[in-house]
Amino acid sequence: MKNLFILLLFIIYANSSNIDEAKKALNANNYSKALKIFKKECEKNIEGCFYLGLLYEHGIGIEKNINKAINLFDRACGEGDLNACFELGYIYYKNKNYDKAVNLYKKSCGGGKEKACFNLGILYFYGEGVKQNYEKAKKLFEISCNKTEVKGCVSLGILYENGLGVEQNYKRAKQLFEKACNRNEASGCFNLGELYLTGKGVRQNKYKAKELFGLACDGGKEVGCEMYLELNEQGF
Template identity: 30%
Template sequence: MKKLFLCISICLSFAFSASLDEGLGRYEAQNYTQAATIFYDLCQQNNNAKACFFLGFMYESAQGVDKDDARAKSYYEKACQLKQASACFNLALLLDKYGQNKQADLSFYQACVLGHKDSCVNLGLRYEAQEDGSLALDFFQRACKLKDAAACFKQGLLYEDGILVRQNIQLASRAFTSSCELNYAPACYALGKIALEKKNQADAKKYFGKACDLTHLNSCEEYKKLNAQPNVMMN
């Protein structure tokens, strides 16, 4: 009996996956009306988060259905409750569009917690604009851990500037290093400048060289200057 129940569960799971794949196939083929019907059934009957998300996006974008932001919002909300990070993010953008900023912040936060790095960055930028350095730093750190190079760089700038948070060049350097390792040229340039201030020409040349390879023009100029100096030595 247990084996029969297990077999039925596996078969149902396979059928469910096939139905979602079919909907995605219709969507990719731009058969939007058919896709919307499949997504509707999956969302309503099976609480499939991805189907609810796509249905919300289709109502927001008028793909196979009439544009309806209210319906889009309701499907995004359902998908977000089902822990679909992209739905929480799109919901936040939609709430922002209608000036519902506090609710948008909550949706961005839900998406951020679910690992949506753009949502973490958005919150960091919002709190930075509000001059709340502690919260801005927190969300830039979250995004940095999710491998967002620009967020790591923003984290470094907050520590380097020392305006909204206490200045800490060591922590700034760590954040810039994380960003530079993700091939973000401005961070490599920042590390080069810090190395120059410490009179460590070898490190400066290394970081300027990497940033130059990433087409950062100011770094190329700095690299040329260092390269013209004979016997570059490490401290």
């Protein structure tokens, strides 16, 4: 599973032929060859340092070492690798060092990383590392939603559903949840199901709500499974 995860990251980030060679080595469980390539690449360009950092961060073919990952990401980020800035920001976020996470997400988001924009929006939504600001969160969620980060659509929908930083608008919330659900985002299906359950912005339809909760459940959202069973027991 870890091998598949790291390969997915390579598919997203990889640019050079040497990295392609390292991907093939990982796929063949030849970790020593992959490590050798990344270490060599790191000596001459920041891309190799970023991938080497990923291996240390996730313990792929080498003992997990977050401190080494941080050092490698910090070096790559300092030389302009926005992917490294994002990964470093995420490590700091997980460790509740929100001030550093904010600065790194800002840098990565400014360079076009929509996932960084989404994560930065979450920090503004909850007021972690920054003063709580729903208006700024909205702008960041819009950036991520308009690109490929569908979780941004869900968060933006939550703002419209609850009138946070925007005028309350259930129909707009429905559109956003629907967009996310259609892209297989479980939380979008769940939130859309809640609108149908309560009749907010739509005609109340518990059968439709049950269907959407089922999709959320299939997507791994446990509360979706619970709501599906509850409606099922009620005869819907």
